[in-house]
Amino acid sequence: MQTVRKDIHNSDIPALCQSCEARHQGICGALTAEQLSALAKHTRRVKREGGQELMADAMPIPAYANVLRGVVKLTKVLEDGRQQVVGLQFAPDLLGRPFASESRVSVETASEVELCMIPKPALENLMRDGSPVEHRVMMQALRELDEARDWMVTLGRKTAAEKVASFLYLIATHIDPTEEGALATFDLPLSRADIGDFLGLTIETVSRQMSRLKADKVIEIVNYRHVTIVDLAQLRLRCG
Amino acid sequence: MQTVRKDIHNSDIPALCQSCEARHQGICGALTAEQLSALAKHTRRVKREGGQELMADAMPIPAYANVLRGVVKLTKVLEDGRQQVVGLQFAPDLLGRPFASESRVSVETASEVELCMIPKPALENLMRDGSPVEHRVMMQALRELDEARDWMVTLGRKTAAEKVASFLYLIATHIDPTEEGALATFDLPLSRADIGDFLGLTIETVSRQMSRLKADKVIEIVNYRHVTIVDLAQLRLRCG
DNA sequence: CGGGCCATTGAAATTATTCAAAAACCGTGG
DNA sequence: CCACGGTTTTTGAATAATTTCAATGGCCCG
Numbered sequence: 001m002q003t004v005r006k007d008i009h010n011s012d013i014p015a016l017c018q019s020c021e022a023r024h025q026g027i028c029g030a031l032t033a034e035q036l037s038a039l040a041k042h043t044r045r046v047k048r049e050g051g052q053e054l055m056a057d058a059m060p061i062p063a064y065a066n067v068l069r070g071v072v073k074l075t076k077v078l079e080d081g082r083q084q085v086v087g088l089q090f091a092p093d094l095l096g097r098p099f100a101s102e103s104r105v106s107v108e109t110a111s112e113v114e115l116c117m118i119p120k121p122a123l124e125n126l127m128r129d130g131s132p133v134e135h136r137v138m139m140q141a142l143r144e145l146d147e148a149r150d151w152m153v154t155l156g157r158k159t160a161a162e163k164v165a166s167f168l169y170l171i172a173t174h175i176d177p178t179e180e181g182a183l184a185t186f187d188l189p190l191s192r193a194d195i196g197d198f199l200g201l202t203i204e205t206v207s208r209q210m211s212r213l214k215a216d217k218v219i220e221i222v223n224y225r226h227v228t229i230v231d232l233a234q235l236r237l238r239c240g
Numbered sequence: 241m242q243t244v245r246k247d248i249h250n251s252d253i254p255a256l257c258q259s260c261e262a263r264h265q266g267i268c269g270a271l272t273a274e275q276l277s278a279l280a281k282h283t284r285r286v287k288r289e290g291g292q293e294l295m296a297d298a299m300p301i302p303a304y305a306n307v308l309r310g311v312v313k314l315t316k317v318l319e320d321g322r323q324q325v326v327g328l329q330f331a332p333d334l335l336g337r338p339f340a341s342e343s344r345v346s347v348e349t350a351s352e353v354e355l356c357m358i359p360k361p362a363l364e365n366l367m368r369d370g371s372p373v374e375h376r377v378m379m380q381a382l383r384e385l386d387e388a389r390d391w392m393v394t395l396g397r398k399t400a401a402e403k404v405a406s407f408l409y410l411i412a413t414h415i416d417p418t419e420e421g422a423l424a425t426f427d428l429p430l431s432r433a434d435i436g437d438f439l440g441l442t443i444e445t446v447s448r449q450m451s452r453l454k455a456d457k458v459i460e461i462v463n464y465r466h467v468t469i470v471d472l473a474q475l476r477l478r479c480g
Numbered sequence: 481c482g483g484g485c486c487a488t489t490g491a492a493a494t495t496a497t498t499c500a501a502a503a504a505c506c507g508t509g510g
Numbered sequence: 511c512c513a514c515g516g517t518t519t520t521t522g523a524a525t526a527a528t529t530t531c532a533a534t535g536g537c538c539c540g
Contacts, residue, residue, distance in 0.1 A: 076389065078480055082397040086389035097386075099379065104386045130370030138378035139339065145381055146337075146344045148388040149316065149326035155395040156440025157322040160496065192519065200396030202497055207520055224505060224519060240318055400528065432487060442529055447488055463537070464487060 266332030310353030
């Protein structure tokens, strides 16, 4: 439905993509100072809570967006409602299928997210003249393709136990790489239902496997959402 | 191991990528006449039988190649030998991961194929100056990403029966689109083992589901490899 | 015609799902 | 701070789906 919300007005100030620029990653890293400040005139920094749909499958993309913070999930559904999460996006990923009139997935915030919204024409103009931006976009597409294929192995060939371990390992290594060496502790960006949809499992199977990892002292489940990895090497081992 | 084989010498004549050029698809369609004839000096048209490894996972890419005919499979393996086919490539796809020092998948011929081999520097020079070739490569990457995500739904959320139907439907709509309307009849480019590895199923389950489709008169199994689609609409229905 | 290789079929075992209930968490309001 | 209701998660038992193990059958090629 994409109605304009209060939080958009709250952050209606042109903003550079600090986070991605700083890391020299993402789209903004490919821009000159002038291009960057020109782009900044069109971008809007917005915050969204979890569970908001940003783009719908088979519908036009309202705008591109850079993930600055938080996790965004890409999903597809079968006619009868079965759902599959086909990707997770972290900072500084670009949201929105380039060079297509419609999105090929549904894009939803998984956790609270900060985005740098980029109007369609703004980004498409930047990509037109064979600019480095196009190259950046391609590099992301190639990386996502590698990740999708890695995940196909998980979906097709791993057991439920290995799938859950793989998911926790993925999150542990992508979210908040706080202190080096310290045992990772974090909020899961997905509900059990979403984890199931990511792994091709039911909620119950996910829950059982998490309980087993807890019983085996590989992880601690602080509460439903918050998890601590007690033994990362063991978790890695259990990824198959 | 990539040893030079007899069939390379047999076709040691510079050749344009007729097939992909004709369809205005693939890489060559983005080239000017001069670029095309310059490239032709470096390309080699080669034929390979099924079951040959073209590139190995985690190894440098010997050269890029355009698929002119036949089917190539991309696979990944777990340490314990479990295998997953993560993609199939048809004409006029480009083989070889751009902008990476190593392949991220193992690339093997599934059927007899014809390839247009493009030396690494030849293609990389064409991509350097923000040329349309880079754009073509990106478009293929984006398309493959869409396909990978479609397949993730199949792997994660479909039943064995739906998976096998989906595979047959995929092949029927990609291979040899002979006469319009005519019931598709073709050689499967994959063995039962490969189909299993593509679908995340065992050989036996694939076989059972194929037998069921045959019993239900959706397909005819002429022999192990040759299949006729009797009722494409019904097959489509069974894809889930 | 026989051997080798795939593929099919059957029965038992395993894994994951489904259905059902209990427990833990979360936010709210007293 | 605690109780309450709604929601999510966990746990258990029965069921269904797929795999595994084992044997048979069919095709191809000499």
